[in-house]
Amino acid sequence: MEFVDYAKGLQPYISEGKTEADYFVAIISNFLENNALDNCHLLNYKKDTQYRYMTGNKISRRDAQYVYDHRDLIKYTEWLNKKIYNSDSREQVTIWLTKNGKPGEYIENECQELLEEIILSLCQNVQKQKKTSSEFEESLILVQEIEKKIASLPKPLPLSVPDTITDTEMPYISQLFAAYGDAETCPNFCEDTFNKFPEYKHDFDDRRxxxxxxxxxxxxxxxLNSQNLSNQFDILKTATFDNIVDTSRKKYSNGYEKMLNVMEKATSSPVENYILSSSPYWINGKIKKGVCHHLVNDGKLKWVKSND
Incomplete structure (x- = not known):
């Protein structure tokens, strides 16, 4: 993997919208020991030079050696952890890593290892002979191009939460009330009951x-008006259900505890075959939890079985 491939691959998740040059500086400066920053040529080059490193220009062997000799792996891993957490993109980074030969289990460490390998290869200055692309390699390039296009999709239009509960919400909201009531031994839990148990009002607002x-x-x-993407929400629901079905079948002390465990499982699991997950805007923890509520509406999931 080349440096530009690495940087571009992680850009949607850790750049926080920085310019190409500033994003390059962020990667290098966080990979370096603090006491080595001032003497690093890469950080002192002009913006247009730093920009060209993000478009394919090779980092020189001398500059790469300096970075490698003064690397701070703990600092870089902690920086990655913060950026990935802020962008809520653990799943997308995991997918990217697995497609680049990593297990995707400890993503910050694996991203750090990849960059370390890239910098080391630049130090060694190994010249690899170009070879004719195989059919597999050409297909892989095509897949990567498709993923880049998906990653550039516009953000989905947000829907505001209505002040009053809509009819379409009633199935999952009835189950929420049942879960709250099950936890507090209050079988007729409703909106008015929030006065007695205000802590659930905050939870209720989050669920909506x-x-x-x-x-x-x-x-x-x-x-999106695309025939190829028209079934993606159904795929997302199916993948989410497959991820949480075993968790939902376990025994819990009450329905609220069951819901919390199912939600935790949903947010931590990748959604297979949902190709829009290549975009950081089309999947996150809130969306995954929201899909669980849609599954409740579909009758595939219940927090309290007796609530029919």
Whole structure:
């Protein structure tokens, strides 16, 4: 892997919208020991030179050797962890790593190892002979191009949460009330009961945000007006259900505890075959949780089975 491939691959998740030059500086400066920053030529080059490193220009052997000799792997790993957390993109980075030969289990460390390997290869200045691309390599390039196009999709249009509960929300909201009531031994839990148990009102508001986050994906998929993507929300629901079904079948002390465990499982699991997950805007924790509420609406999931 070349440096430009590495940087571009992680750009949607760790650049925070920086310019190409500033993003390059962020990678190098966070990979270096603090006491080595001032003497690093790469950080002192002009912006247009730094920009060209992001478009394919090779880092010189001398500059690469300096970076390698003064690398701070713990610092870089901690920086990656912060950026990936802020962008809520652990799943996307995991997918990217597995497609580049890494297991995708300890993603910050694997990203660090990749960059370390790239810098070391630049130090060694190994000249690899170009070879004719195989059919497999050409297919891989095509897949990567498709993923780049997906990653550049516009953000889905957000749906605001209505002040009053809509009819379409009633199935999952009834289950929320049942879960709250199950936890507090209050069988007739309703909106008025929030006065007695105000802590659940905050949870309830969050759940409605989750539901409409997923609903925005459903609507935005339709508005993409693409036959190839028209089934993506159904694929997302199917993948989510497959991820959480075993967790939902376990025994819990109450329905609220069951819901929390299922939501945790949903957010931590990758969604197979949902190709829009290549874009950081089309999948995140709120969307995954919201899909669970849609599964409740579909009758595939319940927090309290007796609530029919």
């Amino acid at each position: 945000i989750e539901y409409f986050s997923a609903a925005s994906i459903e609507r935005s998929v339709a508005e």
